Amino acid sequence: MIENSNLASIIIFYLLAITIIVSAIGVAVSKNVMLACLSLLATLLGIAGAFIFLAADFMALVQILIYGGTVVTVIVFAIILTNLKDFSNLKSTKQAPFAVAACIVALACLITGILNSPISETALKLNYISLTFLGRYLFTDWAIPFELASLVLLIALIGTVLMVKANKETDK
Structure with a gap:
């Protein structure tokens, strides 16, 4: 039988894993650029949660500050400056x-x-x-x-x- 603390750890781990996977899929399949950016932010925050779960506090802090904050902000600026609304003009290729x-x-x-x-x-x-x-x-x-x-x-x-x-x- 699984102890309550182990069960809670397993549940938290699987919730983080599901969050990371679903939001990463959202980045890949979203036609809206801003939704893809928000999905990327959710993915990066999920990874930071996994670092916290693994007791790697510094890595979680770096993940949130550098990737979650800075990189996503730069991507949002790029979206705003290029007036890119969606990926509808991209077509499927043979690649x-x-x-x-x-x-x-x-x-x-x-x-x-x-x-x-x-x-x-x-x-x-x-x-x-x-x-x-x-x-x-x-x-x-x-x-x-x-x-x-x-x-x-x-x-x-x-x-x-x-x-x-x-x-x-x-x-x-």
């Missing part, structure tokens, strides 16, 4: 069987690599760094490079807005 075959081969290689990887629990414990230590280190010793990186990103964002504004004015 679909080759793409499916390539995906199956890549999945088989991934599964083989995962099943044959020698990961021991002691190796995982030796490389453990607390999130508190990493945060202190980032905002003390690496505070200036961190702020410079944010300044570079801000300059890139301002430059992008100015370029788009200039292109819209020349189009009129």
Whole structure:
């Protein structure tokens, strides 16, 4: 008989897995670009949930901040700037069987690599760094490079807005 805590863990794991798979399929099959982007966000948040479930808090934080926040925001900006509404102008090609075959081969290689990887629990414990230590280190010793990186990103964002504004004015 399964204990209640193990049963809860199994249920949470399967809910996360179903969320990740369904939202990833939504990314692939959605004709609406914005819905595909929201499905991507749901997929990335599900993966962050899986990291939390596996007690990899830092990886979950990186997943949410970098992928869930930054990448999805850039994709939304690209959608807005290109005025792309849907994928209706894309037609099916003769390359679909080759793409499916390539995906199956890549999945088989991934599964083989995962099943044959020698990961021991002691190796995982030796490389453990607390999130508190990493945060202190980032905002003390690496505070200036961190702020410079944010300044570079801000300059890139301002430059992008100015370029788009200039292109819209020349189009009129």
